[in-house]
Amino acid sequence: MPTARAKRSTSPASVPDTPPSATAARRKPRAGTGPTPREAILSRYLPRILTAKVYDVARETELETARNLSARLGNQVLLKREDNQPVFSFKLRGAYNKMAHLSAEELARGVICASAGNHAQGVALGAQRLGCRALIVMPRTTPQVKVDAVRALKGEVVLEGDSYSDAYETAVQIAQRDHLTFVHPFDDPLVIAGQGTIAMEILRQHQGPIDAVFVAIGGGGLISGVAAYLKAVRPEIRVIGVQTTDSDAMMRSVQAGKRVRLNDVGLFADGTAVKQVGEETFRIARELVDEFMVVDTDAVCAAIKDVFQDTRSIIEPSGGLSVAAVKQYVERTGCTGKTFVAITCGANMNFDRLRFVAERAEMGEEREALFAVTIPEERGSFRRFCELLGPRSVTEFNYRISDERVAHIFVGVGMSRRGESVEIADTFRQHGFDAIDLSHDDLAKEHLRHMVGGHSPLTENERLFRFVFPERPGALMRFLSSLHPSWNISLFHYRNQGADYGRILVGIQVPRSDRASFRRFLNTLDYPWVEESDNPVYRLFLR
Template identity: 50%
Template sequence: MSEGLAAEFLQRALRAQVYDVAKRTPLEKAPKLSARIGVPLLLKREDLQPTFAFKLRGAYNCLHQLPAEQRANGVVAASAGNHAQGVALAARELGIAARIYMPRTTPEIKVRAVEALGAEIVQAGDDYDATCAAAMADVEKSGAYFVHPFNDPDVIAGQGTIGIEIGQQMAKPPAVVFIPVGGGGMAAGVAATVKAIYPNTKVIGVEPEDAASMKAAIEAGKPVDIGATGMFADGVAVRIVGSRSYAMCAELLDEVITVSVDEVCAAVRSVFEEVRAVPEPAGALAVAGAIAWAARHPEATAADAADQRAWVAIVSGANVNFDRLGHVVERCALGDGNEALLAVTIPERPGSFLEFCRTLGDCSVSEFNYRNNGTPDARVFVGVRLRESEATLEDRLGERGYEVIDLSRNEVAKLHLRHLVGGCLPTGERERLYRFEFPERPGALLEFLTVLAGRWSISLFHYRNHAAAHGRVLAGFLVPEADEDRFHAFLDETGYHYTDETDNPACQAFLSAAPVAVAKPRVSVAG
């Protein structure tokens, strides 16, 4: 590691002008995560900045350094949102005209936030690189100054003030500092200042698996275009890292690791459970990296734990699109390794659901999708909250004769198939569809199936645990017309609240082979 490079940017960061707009953010304990990984973990709360992200540090420092004649020409920036807000706020405070280019895919919350700060917005391109090209064309025509989000030395120095604050806030040198990496500006600045203060501290960059442009650059020995990136963590979705940020990261970072979308979702939930704040996916990257690195390096983790040397993870932003939270919730249990998605083949006969659920033992079912397909065997899509290793569960199911396919890492299954299990009944038998509600608690689904066990075959079953007070099931039963009254008497005796959905237009359109003449729908009065 070049001590000269670290010392140079430490001096730049010490001279940086950021605190006219930025806050010295707290370094907060994360007791639950610390207990989980076995090392004291501290969260650097950059999500508490006025723009809810760290970017205003570098943006303000850069604009503050501009000479008067350049300020008069205005500034242009390209950003998915957080840098845009930083530039817009800095420009407003310094009286500089700002025009911000944003990808068309930018979450609406970030577009509205930039508008509120008074900047002119131009939406162009579907990713950062296309947007940046449009911004550079503007600069060529207008003579405005381009505020690069991660390759400008004054921007990098401004982000480096985070590392100085970490040094000021810790009594002992941190063992490891985890930094999210997009284009590499914060990683370069923080790595430089941390290494200048604590040369022996490890600095780990963290990228999404589907947007690992810095890792690719370091492996290639130069910035490379990685092509289309995943957009889930849009704040770090960069195809090509900066030349300056690459050179600094290649020299100063000890390692660059990648994490999956599921691991990021789990980290979002972990941060919420610690501090009751919801970071954006890019903002939770460093926490996901700390969890993953601890699992991949048990010996180093144990050594740091023995010395009581803390780790630091930078929570870089909280400009999360509210509509994205559903996806986060859906995937976080998989990211924690607490859930498995399985395709399981069971016999197509009455009571097979109940037998299968009993075989699962103490594992709670989080999702259960099934549709009768008219064959001797049934294929169910099941989500299981694990109380043992996934391999142990699969072995136990195999010993009982079940054919199991692990879908936990299958993106098509997670994104689409779990929502598509269904279709029309392939036989001509008479099917009735009912929606049930029951108090949601451990073992509730098994209890529900135990009560429903009877002479009528289940032809369709859909259940998802939404962490709500009540569980909800849509189920189909093969009920001959002659058994109609006995069947409803049976349902009333179960005590579960139910609604007859057989004649529901949605069910008729997508689940029934043909419209069925039915009596007036019945609704139970059970609570």
């Protein structure tokens, strides 16, 4: 996947064993010259981070070893669990630090912010603690769990626009009209300093070598604070910023040498869906961040699953960016024995999204491959194809009779290693079945897998049944081997939902003369079944 390297100034020498006051950030400029932009940033932000007021509302979160992921990658992966904050996100650090520095008069008038949800909760909690009014402008696309959380903290919610940038414009107008103090989610030195306390905790919690810290980027406040502290105290640690492929404003800005505004942003990782990064955060990130990476939706879903397997916690998509990037970085570089920190920055996700995450996680890990396979429309070819799959796990099977000569099957197959889909497709072709690998086809993954089927003119003597199968190898072949050779399968739909039992819809063409033997077949079958031949949905959409 593409990466971008930041424009760099000359790094000061690493002084890992000296206190922060003796680091490069506190060094005096060379005689006759002013400080470099890098030195100016470090000297400005280090004292602000060290004196940040965050612990009235925030807690020092755990730095946990992701044992399963570390073993799989051959590197130590440490998770900085900002998803365990009281509002399930790091955002309360910067928000409260800003608000704690306001005057009594400013607090009396109240505060306002624009946020996709996590910053909003931080502002609402801070306002509750400080006893002031908080008006929160949120995009209409914000997950309901975040809207409800803000209201539970007594924040006043206004829903406006489809992205953070839309909500921001509305919030600025209201702030000017009502004389409220605007608490920026990222482009404010006090907010940046508050987020920088995360890096301070990381170095306190792990005093051994750290090769890189991976940080999600939305507007840039988190990575600016983290980079400012790390490069002042431990400049040898690489800081790697991570964005999604459809919300990469910071990476594009660094590449262009100026702030770039995106026309649209992806909304899956809503916490980092920002059309334009801040002026201050861009200035800091361009100077201090070592590398920028982008990850796609499937990789983020796989990362959410990885964190769950190690911690039994579910993080939000933006919280999975850093973990996805660690995996991608290790695969790209082939490194081993390194120590990486991934900041899991939030856990505010709608429960309804878990279905999508679970489905796409297998694609992100390349544990599932999707194929379009063409087989002859003749009795026995369906069984031959299933026999060819052998012991492999079938994750999805969609087929509808539509042609007298050939049948088109949409099938998902479990994989044991990356790159196996090419071998599977070759095996299909070697046995006379044309196959197209759809594993990286977004149209197939997002839509076609749910649309295969429909009306067919070739449904004479077709009967429709729902069967419940135990989810174990061989169950499908046992069913197929029980069918009489003169019975034709005309429809088949199956999707592995992760349960102990799978539910399969099957259309079977049974000649009138075979109805008695077909009834005996059903009565001797060990699987529960329900006939749906008279179901009106079947007649409307499939017959």
